[in-house]
Amino acid sequence: MEVILTQDVKKLGEKDDVVNVKPGYGRNYLIPQGQAILATESAKKVLAENIKQAQFKQEKIKKDAEATAAKLADVKLSIGAKAGETGKIFGAVNTIQVADALKKLGFDVDRRRITFDSDVKFVGEYKANLNLHKEVKIQVPFEVIAE
Template sequence: MEIILKQDVPNLGDKDDVVNVRNGYATNFLIPKGMAIMATPSAKKVHEENMRQRAHKEAKVREDAQELAAKLEGIQVQIATKVSSTGKVFGSVNNIQVAEALAAQGLEVDRRNITFPGQDVLREVGVHQAVVKIYRDISASVQVEVTGEE
């Protein structure tokens, strides 16, 4: 029996895959649990149209993400904070402050997508790298300069 999976099923397939399974497995387990639907000709048409629309939306989102990555790449953000005489920051500079600094430059980025390679927060004065993950495999590198307040 041919079915369309509505969710990932271990050892069978991923969501939206069209697979062949035994009749009993489909009618007694997959379909009643809501994991799959029968692959009738009309269901296949609807499935193909949904996949086409999803691919179109995916392409649009990917294009927007690449535009944002191009804008972010090479941007330098300056954050002033209180520092000791040895150059250590009182407290730390975190992704929230970097997101706010980017927003001040007109670039809205979710703070949870900002990471500092090799460290959680910035605790020293100087220029550091921050990686902004925009979309699945699209990310941009931003320079963060931590300076002392006057």
């Protein structure tokens, strides 16, 4: 079943992507939740026209994301967390803390665009994956230090 995504769906695609999904997933989840519409011929024509109009805007957003990625290439974050004697922190470092640390440095990155390869539960060095744009992804190293 072909559907057009009306918003970003994790592990499926970005907004305005035409994707193939199983009929039950599309009919029972994506369409009722408002995350997708059925990909009919008329809907595809409307989508093509909308993409043409939004292309200029997307190029500007992509250039801004590339500029931000270039500035972030040299950044190394330091995040403080309460930790025990063994180096295990109480709780875990999450994307909100990374987004706040980036905001303090002057970078406004949405926390939903930040992911980790593994759980951050110990003191040490890690990498955060930032999806600044559909085609612009960067890894930012950060260090978790005990407070």
